[in-house]
Every structure is written in C-alpha cells, then in structure tokens.
C-alpha cells in the first residue's frame with residue numbers, strides 16, 4: 001500500500017515519479033521554479049498533467065495517457081482512452097497551503113466541521129469531530145470566532161485542523177509556514193511534528209529545519225526532475241546535489257572534475273576527495289560529461305573548515321581562494337565571514353586580529369582533505 005505519483009507536464013517542464021509509504025512524511029525541497037508546488041497541485045487535483053498515473057493505496061486518483069484527450073479543469077470520472085481524473089474532493093487528500101483560506105463567513109468550528117459534514121456526517125458528529133481537532137491543535141477556545149478575528153498563526157492552525165478533520169489518507173502541506181511571522185513558526189512546526197507522526201504527508205518547504213524536524217525522507221527537485229532522494233539525515237550529511245549541499249550549510253563550488261581536481265569556469269582549481277570514483281561514473285549519465293573523462297561536479301566543504309589569511313600562505317599545498325569579504329555576522333560562538341557564495345566561520349578574536357571588515361580582500365584556505373567532490 002503506497003502513494004505513487006508519476007507525471008509529465010511539458011508546459012512546466014516537469015517529469016518525475018515519487019512514492020510515499022503509509023505513515024511516512026516526505027519533504028520536497030529545491031530551488032524556485034523546480035516543480036515542487038506543481039507536484040502537490042497534481043496530487044490535490046488542482047492541476048492536470050499531460051500524462052501520468054497517481055494511485056493512493058490501490059485507488060486511482062488519475063490515469064492520463066499522452067494525448068488521452070481529457071481537458072484540463074474538466075470534472076471527474078472516466079474520459080476517452082481509459083483516462084481517469086478524480087476531482088479534488090473525492091481523493092481523500094487534505095491540503096494545507098501557505099494561506100489558510102478559511103471561509104470568512106463561517107465561525108472557526110463550522111470551518112473545521114465543513115469537511116466531515118460534506119463527507120456525509122451529521123451536523124452533530126461533524127461538530128464533534130471539529131471540536132476534537134481544534135482541541136488537538138490547542139485552539140478550542142477559538143471555536144466561536146470568525147476568521148477575521150484570528151492572527152495569521154491561529155488561522156493557519158485552524159486550517160490544519162480543517163485539513164485533518166476529513167481524516168485524509170494523505171496530507172499535503174505546501175510551504176505551510178511561509179506566510180507566518182517568525183514568532184508563529186516554531187509553534188506551528190512543533191504542532192506539525194506532533195500531528196504528522198505516523199501520518200502520510202508531503203511537505204513542500206524551503207526551510208531545512210522543517211525537513212529535519214518533520215520529514216522521514218527528502219527529495220530534491222531541480223528543473224522539474226528529482227535530482228536526489230533519501231532519508232533526511234543521509235541527504236544532508238552526504239549531499240549529492242549542489243542544492244542539498246547548500247541546504248546542509250556547506251560551501252558549494254561548481255566546475256568539471258578530473259581525478260581529484262575540480263576546475264571552475266574562472267580557471268581556479270580545487271583539490272578534494274572524490275566521493276567514490278564509481279559514483280562519478282554512475283551518477284553522471286553522460287549529460288554532464290566533458291572532454292577527457294571530465295564530469296560536471298561540485299566541491300563541498302563546511303565554513304568551519306575554512307581559515308582566513310591576509311596573504312596566501314607560502315608553500316602551502318592547501319586550496320587557496322582570493323575573495324572579497326561581503327559581510328560579517330554572528331553564527332553560534334563564531335563569526336561567519338561571507339565572501340560572495342563562500343563562507344568561513346572563525347573566532348571573534350581572529351576577526352579582530354585580522355582587522356576584517358566588509359570590502360577587505362582576503363584568502364580563504366581549506367585543506368584538500370576537508371573538500372568532498374561530488375558529481376553534479
């Protein structure tokens with residue numbers, strides 16, 4: 001029993017396949033325009049792919065073959081050529097979007113009771129279910145308010161209760177914290193942690209903390225494709241895409257790899273440790289291959305591995321980058337020295353000793369042993 005989604009949509013350049021097991025929470029991450037919301041909207045029944053198949057525990061949500069003929073936005077049921085498209089309310093799926101989208105004229109209790117009521121429950125039973133979920137999310141005292149009298153965080157909690165009240169087989173969360181102020185975010189995140197435990201869900205997020213706290217597994221999308229997938233901790237500790245490496249807080253440099261040397265487009269070379277020479281061949285599917293066995297690759301290393309010097313250290317075999325400091329900011333007990341895309345974490349004493357300030361030209365130095373080289 002599983003959720004399966006396989007879909008293509010040429011107009012958005014998406015083509016991917018994903019699975020989610022019962023009880024599993026999957027985080028979808030990736031840069032802007034990667035296709036994350038597109039995936040969620042297809043599952044919710046709000047966007048029709050050109051072709052694909054989605055099944056939830058053996059039930060077909062949609063089945064569309066290329067040129068199958070049913071038009072986007074049309075109603076449910078079977079179309080020509082055996083195609084099938086269930087409307088959103090028949091899918092057994094709950095959706096929590098960025099905005100709570102509560103019915104403005106209904107009190108909180110009736111907003112939450114709306115789902116069970118439209119599934120056929122009596123008015124009394126629907127309200128009991130609504131009270132149960134409002135209690136679960138710690139918002140029972142809001143039951144008699146209208147949405148206009150709620151804060152953004154309260155409204156989003158009520159929207160969560162509303163999504164859960166239909167007892168969905170799959171809960172979709174599309175950047176549920178994005179529209180909240182920073183003070184409301186931790187509360188909703190810990191609430192989500194509680195309600196997502198043991199529940200099948202997909203969360204689209206830009207925040208690595210959400211993935212760490214809420215997800216069992218993460219997929220990274222880029223350009224409408226899945227470029228990385230695995231248990232959250234494994235993806236972040238051994239990122240294989242530039243995006244996942246930057247999520248994990250690593251410095252990421254792109255270039256082409258030959259042996260243990262990454263050459264960047266500006267000619268600067270980085271020596272590091274290739275992550276499994278077999279992995280280079282296996283992962284590079286030919287698309288990024290260049291001349292003489294070179295493959296498109298990234299170098300990743302943590303800011304804590306970077307030392308900062310005012311002059312290049314003489315005779316050092318280490319990697320040395322000439323950079324201009326763009327920013328200094330506190331980071332834990334250290335100071336994060338930013339220089340364009342690269343960062344170094346050094347002690348406040350070292351910052352004072354070097355006399356660092358934005359605009360200073362310095363050298364970032366990192367040992368080859370600290371640099372991991374991955375196929376891009």
Ligand SMILES: Nc1ncnc2c1ncn2[C@@H]1O[C@H](COP(=O)(O)OP(=O)(O)OP(=O)(O)O)[C@@H](O)[C@H]1O
Nearest residue numbers: 011012013030031032033034035036037038039221
């Ligand atoms: N309403 C739309 N009409 C046409 N194209 C769209 C529409 N919404 C998104 N796209 C395009 O589809 C592709 C996937 O977009 P999508 O919104 O799924 O990305 P995303 O990963 O959710 O991005 P973000 O993090 O910015 O929300 C992008 O190329 C985007 O420009």
